[in-house]
Amino acid sequence: MEVLSPYKEVTDVILEAGGEPLKLCYQCGLCTGICPWNTVRSFMVRRIMHEAQLGATNFGSEDVWICVTCRACVQRCPRGVEIIDVMRAIRRAVASLGIGVVPDALRISAKNIAGVGNPLGEEPEKRDDWAKDLGVKKFTRGTEILYFPCCIPSYDPDVKTVSRSTATILNKLGIDFGIIGTEAKCCGEAIRKAGHEEIFQSLAKSNINTFGSNGVKTIVVSSPHCYHAFKNEYPELGGKFQVLHITQYLVSLIDQGKLRFSKEIKKKVIYSDPCYLGRHNSIYDEPRKLLQSIPGLELVEFPDSREEALCCGGGGGRIWMDTKKGERFSDIRVEQALEKGA
Template sequence: METLAPFKEVIDEVLEKGGDAITYCYQCGKCDTVCPWNRVRKFSMRKLIREATFGLSEIEKEEIWRCTTCGKCPQRCPRDVKQINDMIALRRMATGYGVFPAAVKPYRAVSTGLTSQGNPFNEDRSTRADWAEGLSVKPFTEGMEILYFPCCYSSYDPRLKKVAQATARILTKAGVDYGILGSKENCCGESIRKTGNEDVFKKLARENIKTFIDHGVKKILVSSPHCYHTFKNEYPEFRVDFEVIHVSQYVFELLNEGRLTLTKEYGKKVAYHDPCYLGRHNGVYDEPRGVLKKVPGLELHEMPEAREDSLCCGMGGGRVWAETEKHERFSNMRVEQAIELGAQELVTACPYCITALEDSRLVMNHADDIEVKDITEVIQEVME
């Protein structure tokens, strides 16, 4: 088998990130049975792990880049093989060699944008807070209760700016003392790290951490589960420990404390989609549902694959920037499931999921059959 990476170098790199657990794999194939890729095309995590074990990984091919890091295979693995870490290690090898197959070539431009402007779109850093115009959102200053960190997508993407705006309206209505850092903040770095670019991740993380410390940030509110995961679980690698809360958790608190009141009737049948990085990776299942159950007249229905068994939208692991064939998008199946359930709206709590589900809704010609919303967009409609 032809390979670009020497045997020992692959093994060392994979073991560094994945640990000795990679050698525990006894090729049972449970990872393949739960992987969403096998519902749209042939894919074998089992084979990739075997090849990595023997230093035979073909890092020039797209297979090592397909893993969305959804977390389903580690969840079911009887031998505790660290499949996600192993794939990231192989991507680090490929990134070091500058090897990117056609589908992931956009990663080069993304890396440039993150390095120069602090966002994957290479948009002007000075416009990062433009989403907040007209909303009386203040710059964060030391002593404020919360820093709201909306993420790159909610800052720049036209559809997802509505999520940041809905969040700001909720916080203002509840009387929360909060602010934003705008042009002073960078991307959290989660997704670029999952593509194997450790250097760019560390640059972004260190700059963010310095900014947070310089401004006296103690508590960070996020819209993206990917930011949540990184600030909560990965930034502590740099010996910092910020309190991190996802907006679905915080809105649940505001409602329970009586700081936010919902009075308007919603009257819609809603299906809730669990984002991988909020649910499977961080165990946040009850709070989003708790919020939706408090909405007057909202009829909440569970998806066929829910909570720890939730179907990945396909955007994790850096795939949000990759080219995925229309017929291979996991989100197509998710939209179909919601429609079959009779839901009028498919609600979630992740910018990546919204991006995927909106794209599928349009390319599948289901634009009139169902709406895709963030949980904050529902709440802003029924606030007192």
């Protein structure tokens, strides 16, 4: 039964922005109970849903920008309500219609992405600088694999080890792969969840055109967010490619007998399930199988793992916004890892 809104105009704005799942919510409150925010502060998902149904949404509230899109609420919802779509629609109303205020940090990131194709505001010409001394070739038609490293490992000096290590592994395995480099743009997943639909569509269409014109068929990614965008969102705009997370790809090579680890690494390691690899895409086993294939390595689990894993706090555009000390899920995760001796 559809809830009738006393302020129908506001509800209609949210519905037209993609909030149709709002109609299915019957206010059981399980979403609030499972939301990770309530381990560190109060965040009433049920109230936000109800206010949207009634047309009483406070577009100027901080709560509009709190959701990390971890999907824990959707997973728990007895009706499978896509709550993230509703949150995205509320944000879209703010971003596109000017109702309320977009946080400064998010506004700057959105401007950078729209202007130069990455949230850091770095020059597009420097996007492939991370690979200059690694002998990585530019992707051309006929190349087997496109490696797409994501914006942060492309530019951030502290995170370039991700892209560089991945490329080094692929090189040592003799994989025929290349990178798009300066033509690539941000995948757009996070900026879409932050309500900037028009920017997402522009990025996606540009990347789809670039991939298509270069003959890309298979994309290997490091970022779970890029994985989600390319696999689940780009097909909406005609971009259909085989998409593999690096853990999936390496495990497939292990299964084919093409990859084997010989060096023993005697370390205790703990693996944190990313929301966009786990709850969003049900990829739980491959990362663990990859780690367990390393001789001497002891893999331990967090107290909440797999479907119950704690979010890192960076989804839904929160990666670009500051979170108060004492409210950071990542700090909780580090403490849990230390308690496990990892």
